[in-house]
Amino acid sequence: MQDKMDRLRSGRDARVVILGGSNTVFGIHSDIIQNATQMSVVNLGLHVSLGLEFPIRCYLPHARRGDIVVLSPEYHVLMKESDQLGDPAVANQLIEQWGEARTYLPRAADTSWKKFFDHDSVLLAHQWVHRSIKMIRGRDKIDKVYRRSSFNEYGDLVAHREKVAPSLTPMAALATPSVATLERTAETLNTFVQQCEVRGVSVYLCYPPFAKSTFEESWGAISETEQYIKSQCKIHCLNRPQDNVYHDDCFFDSSYHLNGTTGLKQSLEIARLITEHSGISIENVANTRSSESDALLPPSVATWQSINGDRGSSRSSKR
Numbered sequence: 001m002q003d004k005m006d007r008l009r010s011g012r013d014a015r016v017v018i019l020g021g022s023n024t025v026f027g028i029h030s031d032i033i034q035n036a037t038q039m040s041v042v043n044l045g046l047h048v049s050l051g052l053e054f055p056i057r058c059y060l061p062h063a064r065r066g067d068i069v070v071l072s073p074e075y076h077v078l079m080k081e082s083d084q085l086g087d088p089a090v091a092n093q094l095i096e097q098w099g100e101a102r103t104y105l106p107r108a109a110d111t112s113w114k115k116f117f118d119h120d121s122v123l124l125a126h127q128w129v130h131r132s133i134k135m136i137r138g139r140d141k142i143d144k145v146y147r148r149s150s151f152n153e154y155g156d157l158v159a160h161r162e163k164v165a166p167s168l169t170p171m172a173a174l175a176t177p178s179v180a181t182l183e184r185t186a187e188t189l190n191t192f193v194q195q196c197e198v199r200g201v202s203v204y205l206c207y208p209p210f211a212k213s214t215f216e217e218s219w220g221a222i223s224e225t226e227q228y229i230k231s232q233c234k235i236h237c238l239n240r241p242q243d244n245v246y247h248d249d250c251f252f253d254s255s256y257h258l259n260g261t262t263g264l265k266q267s268l269e270i271a272r273l274i275t276e277h278s279g280i281s282i283e284n285v286a287n288t289r290s291s292e293s294d295a296l297l298p299p300s301v302a303t304w305q306s307i308n309g310d311r312g313s314s315r316s317s318k319r
Contacts, residue, residue, distance in 0.1 A: 001094065002098050015040045016274065026160065032156070036275055049086055051086025057103075065201070066199030069203045071204070072208050075210065079225050081184065085106065086105070086106070160257075186299030
């Protein structure tokens with residue numbers, strides 16, 4: 001996180017800033033968006049269990065006039081009160097690695113050192129021992145993805161892009177959120193939009209990528225959440241939930257974590273949507289090139305239709 005914050009603080013020009021949980025870590029190719037917008041990109045995404053407000057708190061003190069913020073929270077932090085507040089155990093682990101995190105964590109979170117030593121240090125010790133055993137047995141290939149060196153200069157995770165994906169971790173269907181939870185979501189989003197408006201910052205909500213199997217089981221709850229946000233929130237939406245649903249084999253190890261190829265497709269679409277909503281020339285998108293995946297990018301605007309339309313088995317159809 002220190003590297004991400006250093007990039008956020010650097011320079012003086014307006015940026016495109018990506019906020020969210022680990023779906024943005026795995027699924028964003030920032031170079032695609034940077035080339036399309038001709039604006040520096042900072043990916044502040046980290047972990048869903050840090051809650052809805054954590055990335056917002058990290059960004060706001062460093063906001064600049066002209067910034068474009070793409071907020072892409074996981075459904076869990078929009079729809080589950082416990083996830084909105086974040087997991088104190090994860091917060092304490094972050095503090096252990098990056099002490100500045102205390103500045104940005106909600107005051108209600110129990111991030112005391114007493115709790116760390118009483119409970120979370122035991123969890124960390126267990127994780128360290130477990131990882132050491134796997135290293136000895138040669139089973140730490142997946143764990144190597146989750147390291148500081150696995151990120152690029154933008155804040156994107158890149159280590160997984162060329163790896164064979166493990167089995168997708170099953171995820172339970174999302175339950176219909178309570179009214180109180182949706183009200184809290186709306187309050188957080190509206191407050192953030194207001195805080196950005198006075199700073200001259202544009203904010204867009206981007207619904208996250210989601211595995212088709214879990215999405216279909218959770219459609220009713222997700223649809224209700226979308227309708228509430230649409231009616232009660234003043235935030236502009238780049239997409240709808242069903243626009244960002246992919247087949248299960250397009251994910252790495254979680255229903256939110258896209259593999260490298262599908263992350264590229266999502267980033268192309270996000271770049272197009274940003275330019276469309278912000279008025280940036282579409283020529284920049286058409287001429288976008290990625291050093292790591294040139295062959296997959298469109299040579300002309302007309303190719304956008306074929307790329308986004310030819311989804312085959314890699315994406316689900318819209319509802």
